[in-house]
Amino acid sequence: MAEGGLLQEYSNDGTSIPPCRLIDCPICLEQMHQPKSLPCLHSFCEGCLGTYIVTDLSGEMAAATSFPCPVCRKITSPVDPSESKETWARQFPANNLVQNFATLTKKTDTSSYCGPCKRKKNMSTPAKFFCRTTSMLFCEVCKENVHDLAHEDCDIVSITDENYEVLQNKPVHTCSTHNEKIDWYCEDHKFIGCSACIITEHRQCATVKTATEYLEKQQQRSHLDDVENALGQAFNDMILMKKSFDDKDDAMQQCQENDLKSISDLRQKIISYLDQKQDELTQELISKYKAEKAKVDVFRQKCSRLMAAMQHTKTASTTAAQRVDHIEMIQLFHRGQTEIGAYTDLIDDISSSTSLSMKHDIDTNLATIDQSSPLSLGGIVVEEQPCSLPDGVDRISNHTTSSNSRVTKVRTLTIKVPTDKRNCGAEGVVLMRNRNIVISDYQNDCLKLFSSEGKCLDVLNIGGWPHDLCLVNDRKVAVAVTNTQVGIHVVNVHQSTLTLSTVIKTPQKCNGISFIDGKFMVSTLKDIYRVGMDGKDEKVHSLANDCHHLVSCPVRNLTFASIFTSKDAIVTKLSSSGQTCVMEVGVVDGGMGIDVDNDGNLYVCGQKSKNVVQISACGTRIRELLTVKDGIDKPRAISVRGDRLVVTNESSTDRNSVHVYQLS
DSSP states (O other): OOOOOOOOOBOTTSOBOOGGGGGBOTTTOSBOSSEEEOTTSOEEEHHHHHHHHHHHTSGGGTTOSOEEOTTTOOEEOOSOTTSOGGGHHHHSOBOHHHHHHHHHHHHHHSOOBOHHHHHTTOTTOBOOEEETTTTEEEOHHHIIIIIHHHOSSOOEEETTSTTHHHHHTOOOOBOTTTOOBOOEEETTTTEEEOHHHHHHHSTTOSOEEEHHHHHHHHHHTTHHHHHHHHHHHHHHHHHHHHHHHHHHHHHHHHHHHHHHHHHHHHHHHHHHHHHHHHHHHHHHHHHHHHHHHHHHHHHHHHHHHHHHHHHHHHHHHHHHHHHTOHHHHHHHHHHHHHHHHHHHHHHHHHHHSEEEEEEEEOOGGGGSOOTTOOSOOOEEEEEEEEOOOOTTOOOOOOOOOOSSOOEEEEEEEEOOOTTOSSOOOEEEEEEOTTSOEEEEETTTTEEEEEOTTSOEEEEEEOSSOEEEEEEEETTEEEEEEOSSSOEEEEEEEOSSOEEEEEEEEOSSOOOEEEEETTEEEEEOEEEEEEEOTTSOEEEEEEEEEEEEEEEEETTTTEEEEEESSOSSEEEEEEETTEEEEEEESSSOOSEEEEEEOTTSOEEEEETTTTEEEEEOTTSSOEEEEEOGGGTOSSEEEEEEETTEEEEEEOSTTSTTEEEEEEEO
16 A cells, blocks of 8 residues: 655645644644554544544444545545444555654754763763764764774764764665675676675676775766766756746646637537528428429419319200200310310320429438537438329320321431341431431341431441340440340440440340439340349339330339230330330330430330321320331331431331431
């Protein structure tokens, strides 16, 4: 256990305390006996402290495991509270500093009397000399008659000298091994020892001197003075160092205050920033909800007005029928047809519009605010989704076959090139942004790039049977391949060249292909797969009939399949919720090529019906664009971009050509 306790040299008012008072017990006010020190550094007699503890912890405080210091009242606990309270005082460390100071005080208070005279029972003869060698005091008579007779070479000094007190307390150094006086020094080993140590262990050393001789040697060489000067310099340096640390402490205190103020200021700035972000997000959210509500209000008003008009027509028709008013019934019949057309237009507008879904999106780390959380209030995420019609709303078909096709032929391109070994089989076509045309030639196992004027710019050998084509981005196309290197071939389309980018191998033979949300949708006639760029595939739909062509609409997040052999659906909408018939067999039969424009209108090639039709986004209106009269015999693939339309043909007389049309 560590020794405790410090001697106080000054009282609370700053006045010095006499040395004898420093070792008095604060309880009994007598010199401390077996002094014990508490953690607060106050010391007491062991007996006084034990009595105080037992008395203080009696009665109601008997169960207490601590006690207040008798001086400063600081709550103090013993080392082992489980022991009897009578032993607690014994557990505290002894204050050896107080004990040694008491012993020193006794020595200091002892008067200096002649030693030989004390042996003669003359206890009061004052001493005048002190022998350093024997550590004895002599009066003047005993010095001459006793000391000088036996000790001629002793170092004896007058006790009136100022160094007497130091000489009197000079310690006697003895060897712990031989119990003899230490007075020899070995310079070889820097060893201080007694004569026995030197004889037994250092007799062969080169330089062995008495301690006095070695010290005189150092004095002659000024080594002691040098060390003293160095100590003085080091002491002065320590004063400067201590002052520098004091200054540093003051500077750190000032920096701490500045930093605390900086933290407080930053907190206020953060609060202001968050208040501003909250206002911005609030205004953004309110503004977007207001705009969406305005759009909903417009549709609701149109529905209300059309409902009122239809109700009026139905009531008037009933009245006219009862009156057998043929003229009015004809007028109401035409009005009903007009209102059905208005209904169809409204359904188309609603279906082709998008609905905004808004939510406050925040970082998941902000769910529990901690040190790793970012300083953010998140953002307002707006997602556009196609408007869905309520359950129970049945579209009323308003199919029309317009005699005015509203398309004009621009040119016919010859796609057979000198390297072809067979007649062409253009099963896929893509119209690029610069109006260049990419064609997949199934019969000649290649892709061909043509300019808008019909010049062949490049031919890329695929080494398999290429089928449907789709656009990946403005500089890439992908083609479905069913032989040799089965899978998806991604091709870079430059201004005048085609280069293979990558081949995504699939276990299934691909026919139709489209691209949406970074993944491909492919048809293996009756099954639809989703394929990633890494080749991982997932079956998402199964069809009742063959599908050779697909198209995806990123705006509406939908994929459409053109069905070739079917008695029911000719165009099917594929979504995460299932399959929906967009168009039944009728105007179009034997669906092949399919594409979609920016407005969501579908373009379908009917190979059996020998026509090309345009279908509104929700399938309620159909417009026949091209028929046999326009030279279309067996249309296969189609691509639409802007106001341009490209169609390929599989008729025996037109296999080596593609036709370019202008939409009006």
